[in-house]
Amino acid sequence: MALRASCTPSSPQGLEADLFFSAESLYPKLLEERGLAEPGTRRIYALGRLALWLDRKLGLDPKPEALKDPRVTQLALANPVHAPYGRAALTLLERYGLLRRKDLTLPGTDKPFRALSWAEIPWERLTQGVEAYWDTAPLARGKPRFQFVYGENIAHAAQLATSATGAGILALPLVLHESLAQSGVYWVAPWGSHLALEQSYVVLKGRARPEVLAFHRFVASPEGRAILKRYGFLLPGE
Amino acid sequence: MPEPEFFLALRLSLLVASLSAVLLLLLGTPLAWALAFRDFPGKALLEAVFLLPLVLPPTVLGFYLLLFLGPEGPWTKLIGVSWAFRLEGLLFASVLFSLPFALTAYREAFLSLDRDLLEVARTLGVPRRKAYARVVFPLVWPGLLSGTLLAFAHTLGEFGVVLMVGGSIPGKTQMVSIYLYDLVQALRFAEAAKASSFLLLLSLLILVSVRLLEGRWRAWRSTTG
Numbered sequence: 001m002a003l004r005a006s007c008t009p010s011s012p013q014g015l016e017a018d019l020f021f022s023a024e025s026l027y028p029k030l031l032e033e034r035g036l037a038e039p040g041t042r043r044i045y046a047l048g049r050l051a052l053w054l055d056r057k058l059g060l061d062p063k064p065e066a067l068k069d070p071r072v073t074q075l076a077l078a079n080p081v082h083a084p085y086g087r088a089a090l091t092l093l094e095r096y097g098l099l100r101r102k103d104l105t106l107p108g109t110d111k112p113f114r115a116l117s118w119a120e121i122p123w124e125r126l127t128q129g130v131e132a133y134w135d136t137a138p139l140a141r142g143k144p145r146f147q148f149v150y151g152e153n154i155a156h157a158a159q160l161a162t163s164a165t166g167a168g169i170l171a172l173p174l175v176l177h178e179s180l181a182q183s184g185v186y187w188v189a190p191w192g193s194h195l196a197l198e199q200s201y202v203v204l205k206g207r208a209r210p211e212v213l214a215f216h217r218f219v220a221s222p223e224g225r226a227i228l229k230r231y232g233f234l235l236p237g238e
Numbered sequence: 239m240p241e242p243e244f245f246l247a248l249r250l251s252l253l254v255a256s257l258s259a260v261l262l263l264l265l266g267t268p269l270a271w272a273l274a275f276r277d278f279p280g281k282a283l284l285e286a287v288f289l290l291p292l293v294l295p296p297t298v299l300g301f302y303l304l305l306f307l308g309p310e311g312p313w314t315k316l317i318g319v320s321w322a323f324r325l326e327g328l329l330f331a332s333v334l335f336s337l338p339f340a341l342t343a344y345r346e347a348f349l350s351l352d353r354d355l356l357e358v359a360r361t362l363g364v365p366r367r368k369a370y371a372r373v374v375f376p377l378v379w380p381g382l383l384s385g386t387l388l389a390f391a392h393t394l395g396e397f398g399v400v401l402m403v404g405g406s407i408p409g410k411t412q413m414v415s416i417y418l419y420d421l422v423q424a425l426r427f428a429e430a431a432k433a434s435s436f437l438l439l440l441s442l443l444i445l446v447s448v449r450l451l452e453g454r455w456r457a458w459r460s461t462t463g
Binding site for chain 2: 074076079081082083123124125127128129132147148149150151152156159160163164165166
Protein backbone atom coordinates (compact mmCIF):
# COMPACT_ATOMS: atom_id res chain seq x y z
CA MET A 1 0.00 0.00 0.00
CA ALA A 2 1.26 3.50 -0.70
CA LEU A 3 0.09 6.89 0.48
CA ARG A 4 0.35 10.02 -1.61
CA ALA A 5 2.86 11.59 0.76
CA SER A 6 5.48 8.98 0.03
CA CYS A 7 4.71 7.95 -3.51
CA THR A 8 4.07 10.12 -6.52
CA PRO A 9 2.79 9.01 -9.91
CA SER A 10 6.23 9.36 -11.44
CA SER A 11 7.70 6.53 -9.47
CA PRO A 12 5.19 3.92 -8.36
CA GLN A 13 6.97 1.10 -10.17
CA GLY A 14 10.08 1.56 -8.08
CA LEU A 15 8.03 1.23 -4.92
CA GLU A 16 7.05 -2.13 -3.47
CA ALA A 17 3.36 -1.24 -3.33
CA ASP A 18 0.23 -2.94 -4.57
CA LEU A 19 -2.35 -0.23 -4.03
CA PHE A 20 -2.23 3.55 -4.12
CA PHE A 21 -4.44 5.55 -1.73
CA SER A 22 -4.74 9.30 -2.15
CA ALA A 23 -6.50 12.09 -0.26
CA GLU A 24 -8.06 13.23 -3.53
CA SER A 25 -8.79 11.85 -6.98
CA LEU A 26 -6.21 13.68 -9.12
CA TYR A 27 -3.21 11.40 -8.59
CA PRO A 28 -5.06 8.10 -9.00
CA LYS A 29 -6.52 9.54 -12.23
CA LEU A 30 -3.03 10.49 -13.38
CA LEU A 31 -1.79 6.97 -12.70
CA GLU A 32 -4.65 5.58 -14.70
CA GLU A 33 -4.01 7.96 -17.61
CA ARG A 34 -0.35 7.03 -17.68
CA GLY A 35 -1.16 3.33 -17.73
CA LEU A 36 0.40 2.77 -14.31
CA ALA A 37 -2.77 1.47 -12.70
CA GLU A 38 -4.91 -1.60 -13.36
CA PRO A 39 -7.79 -0.35 -15.55
CA GLY A 40 -11.15 -0.10 -13.82
CA THR A 41 -9.81 -0.31 -10.26
CA ARG A 42 -10.04 3.40 -9.40
CA ARG A 43 -12.66 3.94 -6.71
CA ILE A 44 -13.57 6.60 -4.17
CA TYR A 45 -13.11 5.07 -0.72
CA ALA A 46 -14.12 8.08 1.33
CA LEU A 47 -15.00 11.75 1.21
CA GLY A 48 -12.57 13.77 3.27
CA ARG A 49 -14.01 16.08 5.90
CA LEU A 50 -12.35 19.21 7.18
CA ALA A 51 -12.49 20.46 10.75
CA LEU A 52 -11.39 23.64 12.44
CA TRP A 53 -9.46 22.76 15.59
CA LEU A 54 -8.79 25.24 18.40
CA ASP A 55 -6.72 24.69 21.50
CA ARG A 56 -8.95 24.52 24.60
CA LYS A 57 -6.66 27.04 26.32
CA LEU A 58 -7.71 29.75 23.85
CA GLY A 59 -11.19 29.58 25.35
CA LEU A 60 -12.90 30.17 22.01
CA ASP A 61 -16.13 28.84 20.61
CA PRO A 62 -15.19 26.56 17.69
CA LYS A 63 -16.64 28.22 14.60
CA PRO A 64 -15.05 30.00 11.61
CA GLU A 65 -15.63 33.48 13.09
CA ALA A 66 -13.43 32.51 16.05
CA LEU A 67 -10.42 32.86 13.76
CA LYS A 68 -10.95 36.64 13.82
CA ASP A 69 -10.29 36.70 17.55
CA PRO A 70 -6.97 38.38 18.51
CA ARG A 71 -6.03 35.24 20.43
CA VAL A 72 -5.61 33.42 17.11
CA THR A 73 -2.31 34.70 15.69
CA GLN A 74 -1.20 31.63 13.77
CA LEU A 75 -3.13 29.08 11.78
CA ALA A 76 -1.72 25.69 10.77
CA LEU A 77 -2.59 24.19 7.38
CA ALA A 78 -1.21 21.43 5.23
CA ASN A 79 0.85 23.06 2.49
CA PRO A 80 -1.69 23.95 -0.26
CA VAL A 81 1.06 23.80 -2.89
CA HIS A 82 0.85 20.00 -2.79
CA ALA A 83 -1.47 18.80 -0.01
CA PRO A 84 -5.16 18.28 -0.87
CA TYR A 85 -6.29 19.10 2.69
CA GLY A 86 -4.38 22.39 2.59
CA ARG A 87 -6.06 23.35 -0.66
CA ALA A 88 -9.47 22.48 0.76
CA ALA A 89 -8.69 24.54 3.88
CA LEU A 90 -8.11 27.68 1.80
CA THR A 91 -11.37 27.19 -0.10
CA LEU A 92 -13.15 26.80 3.24
CA LEU A 93 -11.70 30.12 4.47
CA GLU A 94 -12.80 31.70 1.19
CA ARG A 95 -16.32 30.36 1.59
CA TYR A 96 -16.60 31.90 5.07
CA GLY A 97 -15.29 35.28 3.88
CA LEU A 98 -12.04 34.99 5.84
CA LEU A 99 -9.85 35.13 2.74
CA ARG A 100 -10.46 37.33 -0.30
CA ARG A 101 -8.79 36.74 -3.62
CA LYS A 102 -6.48 39.50 -4.80
CA ASP A 103 -6.92 41.13 -8.17
CA LEU A 104 -4.26 39.25 -10.10
CA THR A 105 -3.71 36.53 -12.67
CA LEU A 106 -1.99 33.38 -11.48
CA PRO A 107 0.95 31.91 -13.39
CA GLY A 108 -0.08 29.38 -16.02
CA THR A 109 -3.66 30.68 -16.31
CA ASP A 110 -5.24 33.19 -18.69
CA LYS A 111 -8.29 34.11 -16.62
CA PRO A 112 -8.15 36.46 -13.63
CA PHE A 113 -7.75 34.59 -10.30
CA ARG A 114 -11.19 35.83 -9.20
CA ALA A 115 -12.83 34.08 -12.16
CA LEU A 116 -11.28 30.66 -11.46
CA SER A 117 -13.24 27.82 -9.95
CA TRP A 118 -11.61 25.89 -7.08
CA ALA A 119 -10.70 23.07 -9.43
CA GLU A 120 -9.09 25.49 -11.91
CA ILE A 121 -6.62 27.05 -9.45
CA PRO A 122 -3.05 26.00 -10.34
CA TRP A 123 -2.31 25.08 -6.70
CA GLU A 124 1.15 23.65 -7.38
CA ARG A 125 2.26 27.11 -8.62
CA LEU A 126 1.19 29.02 -5.48
CA THR A 127 4.66 28.89 -3.97
CA GLN A 128 4.76 32.41 -2.49
CA GLY A 129 2.49 31.74 0.49
CA VAL A 130 -1.21 32.48 0.99
CA GLU A 131 -0.69 36.22 1.59
CA ALA A 132 0.67 36.67 -1.95
CA TYR A 133 -2.63 35.59 -3.53
CA TRP A 134 -5.33 36.24 -0.92
CA ASP A 135 -6.13 39.32 1.14
CA THR A 136 -5.95 38.07 4.73
CA ALA A 137 -7.38 41.25 6.27
CA PRO A 138 -10.48 39.52 7.72
CA LEU A 139 -8.17 37.19 9.67
CA ALA A 140 -5.39 39.66 10.48
CA ARG A 141 -7.38 42.81 11.34
CA GLY A 142 -6.87 44.08 14.88
CA LYS A 143 -4.09 41.61 15.67
CA PRO A 144 -0.44 42.42 16.37
CA ARG A 145 0.42 39.74 13.84
CA PHE A 146 -1.14 36.87 11.97
CA GLN A 147 0.51 34.20 9.88
CA PHE A 148 -0.14 30.88 8.21
CA VAL A 149 2.14 28.00 9.13
CA TYR A 150 2.42 25.07 6.74
CA GLY A 151 2.75 21.38 7.51
CA GLU A 152 4.18 18.98 4.94
CA ASN A 153 1.01 16.93 5.19
CA ILE A 154 -2.15 17.07 7.25
CA ALA A 155 -0.71 15.04 10.14
CA HIS A 156 2.26 17.41 10.35
CA ALA A 157 -0.18 20.34 10.33
CA ALA A 158 -1.98 18.72 13.27
CA GLN A 159 1.30 18.41 15.14
CA LEU A 160 2.08 22.10 14.46
CA ALA A 161 -1.39 23.08 15.67
CA THR A 162 -1.19 21.14 18.94
CA SER A 163 2.38 22.04 19.84
CA ALA A 164 2.62 25.64 18.67
CA THR A 165 -0.09 27.51 16.74
CA GLY A 166 -3.13 26.53 18.82
CA ALA A 167 -5.33 26.66 15.71
CA GLY A 168 -5.49 24.62 12.56
CA ILE A 169 -7.71 23.48 9.73
CA LEU A 170 -7.29 19.73 9.78
CA ALA A 171 -8.78 16.47 8.64
CA LEU A 172 -11.69 15.31 10.77
CA PRO A 173 -10.18 11.86 11.51
CA LEU A 174 -7.14 13.58 13.05
CA VAL A 175 -9.26 15.94 15.12
CA LEU A 176 -11.19 12.97 16.51
CA HIS A 177 -7.93 11.34 17.58
CA GLU A 178 -7.64 11.33 21.35
CA SER A 179 -4.56 13.56 21.56
CA LEU A 180 -6.34 16.36 19.69
CA ALA A 181 -9.82 15.72 21.04
CA GLN A 182 -8.58 16.06 24.62
CA SER A 183 -6.60 19.25 24.14
CA GLY A 184 -8.93 21.11 21.82
CA VAL A 185 -12.41 21.90 20.55
CA TYR A 186 -13.49 21.55 16.95
CA TRP A 187 -16.03 22.47 14.31
CA VAL A 188 -16.78 20.21 11.37
CA ALA A 189 -17.07 21.99 8.04
CA PRO A 190 -20.28 21.16 6.16
CA TRP A 191 -19.78 18.98 3.09
CA GLY A 192 -19.76 21.24 0.05
CA SER A 193 -18.27 24.23 1.85
CA HIS A 194 -14.82 23.49 0.46
CA LEU A 195 -12.97 21.82 -2.39
CA ALA A 196 -14.25 18.24 -2.59
CA LEU A 197 -11.82 15.67 -1.23
CA GLU A 198 -12.83 12.55 -3.13
CA GLN A 199 -10.29 10.23 -1.60
CA SER A 200 -9.55 7.59 -4.21
CA TYR A 201 -7.51 4.46 -4.61
CA VAL A 202 -6.29 2.20 -7.40
CA VAL A 203 -4.51 -1.10 -7.82
CA LEU A 204 -1.09 -0.47 -9.34
CA LYS A 205 -0.17 -2.00 -12.68
CA GLY A 206 0.78 -5.67 -12.55
CA ARG A 207 -0.22 -6.00 -8.91
CA ALA A 208 -3.70 -7.45 -9.31
CA ARG A 209 -2.94 -10.59 -7.30
CA PRO A 210 -5.96 -12.29 -5.68
CA GLU A 211 -5.08 -11.04 -2.18
CA VAL A 212 -4.63 -7.47 -3.49
CA LEU A 213 -8.03 -7.59 -5.20
CA ALA A 214 -9.53 -9.03 -2.03
CA PHE A 215 -8.24 -6.01 -0.08
CA HIS A 216 -9.47 -3.71 -2.85
CA ARG A 217 -12.95 -5.21 -2.36
CA PHE A 218 -12.66 -5.12 1.43
CA VAL A 219 -12.20 -1.34 1.49
CA ALA A 220 -15.56 -0.92 -0.26
CA SER A 221 -17.31 -3.68 1.73
CA PRO A 222 -19.71 -2.93 4.61
CA GLU A 223 -16.96 -3.93 7.04
CA GLY A 224 -14.37 -1.65 5.42
CA ARG A 225 -16.83 1.22 5.20
CA ALA A 226 -17.70 0.86 8.88
CA ILE A 227 -14.03 1.31 9.78
CA LEU A 228 -13.69 4.44 7.63
CA LYS A 229 -16.91 5.82 9.06
CA ARG A 230 -15.70 5.27 12.61
CA TYR A 231 -12.68 7.44 11.83
CA GLY A 232 -14.78 10.37 10.67
CA PHE A 233 -14.93 9.95 6.90
CA LEU A 234 -18.08 10.48 4.88
CA LEU A 235 -18.70 7.56 2.58
CA PRO A 236 -19.46 7.58 -1.13
CA GLY A 237 -23.16 7.10 -1.81
CA GLU A 238 -24.31 8.34 1.61
CA MET B 239 16.85 29.88 -14.39
CA PRO B 240 14.84 28.74 -11.38
CA GLU B 241 11.79 30.83 -10.38
CA PRO B 242 12.23 33.84 -8.00
CA GLU B 243 10.89 31.88 -5.00
CA PHE B 244 13.94 29.63 -5.24
CA PHE B 245 16.30 32.57 -4.76
CA LEU B 246 14.20 33.80 -1.84
CA ALA B 247 14.57 30.40 -0.18
CA LEU B 248 18.26 30.22 -1.08
CA ARG B 249 18.90 33.67 0.40
CA LEU B 250 17.27 32.58 3.64
CA SER B 251 19.31 29.37 3.74
CA LEU B 252 22.57 31.26 3.16
CA LEU B 253 21.63 33.81 5.83
CA VAL B 254 20.77 31.16 8.43
CA ALA B 255 23.86 29.12 7.54
CA SER B 256 26.25 32.10 7.80
CA LEU B 257 24.75 33.53 10.98
CA SER B 258 24.71 30.15 12.72
CA ALA B 259 28.31 29.49 11.59
CA VAL B 260 29.42 32.79 13.13
CA LEU B 261 27.47 32.08 16.32
CA LEU B 262 29.04 28.62 16.51
CA LEU B 263 32.51 30.09 16.10
CA LEU B 264 31.88 32.60 18.90
CA LEU B 265 30.22 30.16 21.30
CA GLY B 266 31.93 26.96 20.26
CA THR B 267 35.56 28.09 20.52
CA PRO B 268 35.59 28.81 24.28
CA LEU B 269 33.44 25.74 24.87
CA ALA B 270 35.80 23.50 22.89
CA TRP B 271 38.80 25.02 24.73
CA ALA B 272 37.19 24.18 28.06
CA LEU B 273 36.35 20.65 26.93
CA ALA B 274 39.90 20.14 25.63
CA PHE B 275 41.91 21.47 28.58
CA ARG B 276 39.72 21.86 31.65
CA ASP B 277 38.49 19.16 33.99
CA PHE B 278 35.29 19.64 35.88
CA PRO B 279 32.60 17.42 37.41
CA GLY B 280 29.99 16.27 34.90
CA LYS B 281 32.28 16.86 31.92
CA ALA B 282 31.54 13.48 30.32
CA LEU B 283 27.80 14.07 30.63
CA LEU B 284 28.11 17.57 29.19
CA GLU B 285 30.10 16.26 26.23
CA ALA B 286 27.48 13.58 25.61
CA VAL B 287 24.70 16.19 25.69
CA PHE B 288 26.50 18.36 23.12
CA LEU B 289 26.93 15.35 20.85
CA LEU B 290 23.26 14.31 21.09
CA PRO B 291 22.15 16.18 17.93
CA LEU B 292 24.53 13.92 16.02
CA VAL B 293 22.69 10.79 17.11
CA LEU B 294 19.10 11.99 17.37
CA PRO B 295 17.01 11.92 14.21
CA PRO B 296 16.60 15.57 13.13
CA THR B 297 12.83 15.25 13.32
CA VAL B 298 13.06 14.22 16.99
CA LEU B 299 15.29 17.20 17.71
CA GLY B 300 12.85 19.40 15.78
CA PHE B 301 9.88 18.02 17.68
CA TYR B 302 11.47 18.83 21.05
CA LEU B 303 12.67 22.21 19.82
CA LEU B 304 9.17 23.17 18.72
CA LEU B 305 7.83 22.34 22.18
CA PHE B 306 10.76 24.22 23.73
CA LEU B 307 10.26 27.32 21.56
CA GLY B 308 6.46 27.11 21.27
CA PRO B 309 4.03 29.36 23.15
CA GLU B 310 3.95 27.05 26.18
CA GLY B 311 7.66 26.24 26.08
CA PRO B 312 10.23 27.07 28.77
CA TRP B 313 12.25 29.30 26.42
CA THR B 314 9.15 31.37 25.62
CA LYS B 315 8.39 31.73 29.33
CA LEU B 316 11.97 32.89 29.87
CA ILE B 317 12.20 35.53 27.14
CA GLY B 318 8.52 36.39 26.79
CA VAL B 319 8.16 35.72 23.06
CA SER B 320 7.83 32.51 21.07
CA TRP B 321 10.57 31.84 18.53
CA ALA B 322 8.62 29.12 16.72
CA PHE B 323 8.21 29.80 12.97
CA ARG B 324 10.64 32.72 13.07
CA LEU B 325 14.20 33.39 11.93
CA GLU B 326 15.35 33.37 15.57
CA GLY B 327 13.93 29.88 16.00
CA LEU B 328 15.62 28.64 12.82
CA LEU B 329 18.94 30.06 14.06
CA PHE B 330 18.54 28.54 17.51
CA ALA B 331 17.78 25.15 15.95
CA SER B 332 20.62 25.36 13.42
CA VAL B 333 23.22 26.28 16.05
CA LEU B 334 22.15 23.35 18.19
CA PHE B 335 21.98 20.97 15.23
CA SER B 336 25.45 21.85 13.90
CA LEU B 337 27.08 22.18 17.33
CA PRO B 338 28.58 18.65 17.41
CA PHE B 339 30.29 19.16 14.04
CA ALA B 340 31.84 22.50 14.97
CA LEU B 341 32.67 21.43 18.52
CA THR B 342 34.43 18.22 17.48
CA ALA B 343 36.54 20.01 14.87
CA TYR B 344 37.45 22.84 17.27
CA ARG B 345 38.37 20.44 20.04
CA GLU B 346 40.59 18.38 17.74
CA ALA B 347 42.33 21.57 16.64
CA PHE B 348 43.02 22.52 20.25
CA LEU B 349 44.10 19.00 21.26
CA SER B 350 46.66 18.84 18.45
CA LEU B 351 48.18 22.05 19.78
CA ASP B 352 51.56 21.64 21.47
CA ARG B 353 50.93 23.65 24.61
CA ASP B 354 54.64 23.85 25.39
CA LEU B 355 54.87 26.40 22.59
CA LEU B 356 52.58 28.68 24.55
CA GLU B 357 54.69 28.22 27.70
CA VAL B 358 57.88 28.88 25.74
CA ALA B 359 56.45 32.09 24.34
CA ARG B 360 55.44 33.13 27.84
CA THR B 361 58.95 32.41 29.26
CA LEU B 362 60.38 34.49 26.43
CA GLY B 363 58.35 37.38 27.80
CA VAL B 364 55.51 37.48 25.27
CA PRO B 365 52.34 38.80 26.96
CA ARG B 366 49.56 36.20 27.29
CA ARG B 367 47.18 37.87 24.87
CA LYS B 368 49.90 38.30 22.26
CA ALA B 369 50.99 34.70 22.70
CA TYR B 370 47.49 33.50 21.84
CA ALA B 371 47.36 35.73 18.78
CA ARG B 372 50.89 34.97 17.51
CA VAL B 373 51.37 31.36 18.58
CA VAL B 374 48.05 29.64 19.21
CA PHE B 375 45.87 31.17 16.52
CA PRO B 376 48.16 30.46 13.53
CA LEU B 377 48.28 26.81 14.60
CA VAL B 378 44.58 26.24 15.24
CA TRP B 379 42.91 28.39 12.57
CA PRO B 380 42.68 25.67 9.90
CA GLY B 381 40.78 23.48 12.36
CA LEU B 382 38.53 26.37 13.38
CA LEU B 383 37.87 27.25 9.74
CA SER B 384 37.10 23.70 8.67
CA GLY B 385 34.77 23.22 11.66
CA THR B 386 32.95 26.45 10.86
CA LEU B 387 32.64 25.58 7.18
CA LEU B 388 31.38 22.14 8.07
CA ALA B 389 28.72 23.74 10.28
CA PHE B 390 27.82 26.14 7.46
CA ALA B 391 27.44 23.31 4.94
CA HIS B 392 25.54 21.19 7.42
CA THR B 393 23.05 24.00 8.07
CA LEU B 394 22.66 24.71 4.36
CA GLY B 395 21.55 21.15 3.75
CA GLU B 396 19.51 20.69 6.89
CA PHE B 397 15.96 19.47 6.44
CA GLY B 398 14.28 17.68 9.32
CA VAL B 399 14.87 20.27 12.00
CA VAL B 400 13.87 23.28 9.91
CA LEU B 401 10.85 21.37 8.69
CA MET B 402 9.69 20.93 12.27
CA VAL B 403 10.41 24.40 13.69
CA GLY B 404 10.10 26.53 10.54
CA GLY B 405 6.56 26.01 9.34
CA SER B 406 7.65 26.42 5.70
CA ILE B 407 6.57 30.07 5.39
CA PRO B 408 7.80 31.35 1.98
CA GLY B 409 10.29 34.21 2.32
CA LYS B 410 10.37 33.84 6.08
CA THR B 411 11.18 30.33 7.25
CA GLN B 412 11.09 28.24 4.08
CA MET B 413 14.70 27.20 3.56
CA VAL B 414 15.89 25.94 0.20
CA SER B 415 15.77 22.25 1.16
CA ILE B 416 12.10 22.56 2.13
CA TYR B 417 11.33 24.57 -0.99
CA LEU B 418 12.79 21.78 -3.13
CA TYR B 419 10.88 19.13 -1.24
CA ASP B 420 7.64 21.06 -1.75
CA LEU B 421 8.33 21.31 -5.49
CA VAL B 422 8.80 17.56 -5.74
CA GLN B 423 5.69 16.94 -3.68
CA ALA B 424 3.76 19.18 -6.08
CA LEU B 425 5.10 17.05 -8.96
CA ARG B 426 6.90 20.07 -10.47
CA PHE B 427 9.88 17.95 -11.47
CA ALA B 428 11.22 20.28 -14.18
CA GLU B 429 11.38 23.24 -11.79
CA ALA B 430 12.85 21.00 -9.07
CA ALA B 431 15.55 19.83 -11.47
CA LYS B 432 16.46 23.40 -12.41
CA ALA B 433 16.64 24.47 -8.78
CA SER B 434 18.63 21.38 -7.76
CA SER B 435 21.24 21.76 -10.48
CA PHE B 436 21.66 25.42 -9.61
CA LEU B 437 22.16 24.48 -5.97
CA LEU B 438 24.63 21.77 -6.94
CA LEU B 439 26.72 24.21 -8.99
CA LEU B 440 26.65 26.81 -6.24
CA SER B 441 27.78 24.28 -3.59
CA LEU B 442 30.59 23.10 -5.84
CA LEU B 443 31.66 26.70 -6.42
CA ILE B 444 31.73 27.41 -2.67
CA LEU B 445 33.82 24.30 -1.99
CA VAL B 446 36.28 25.00 -4.79
CA SER B 447 36.79 28.62 -3.69
CA VAL B 448 37.39 27.49 -0.11
CA ARG B 449 40.03 25.03 -1.29
CA LEU B 450 41.70 27.72 -3.42
CA LEU B 451 41.67 30.21 -0.54
CA GLU B 452 43.17 27.62 1.77
CA GLY B 453 45.92 26.81 -0.71
CA ARG B 454 46.72 30.49 -1.20
CA TRP B 455 46.88 31.06 2.55
CA ARG B 456 49.24 28.13 3.04
CA ALA B 457 51.50 29.39 0.26
CA TRP B 458 51.50 32.87 1.80
CA ARG B 459 52.30 31.39 5.20
CA SER B 460 55.23 29.36 3.96
CA THR B 461 56.80 32.45 2.33
CA THR B 462 56.37 34.69 5.37
CA GLY B 463 56.53 31.86 7.89
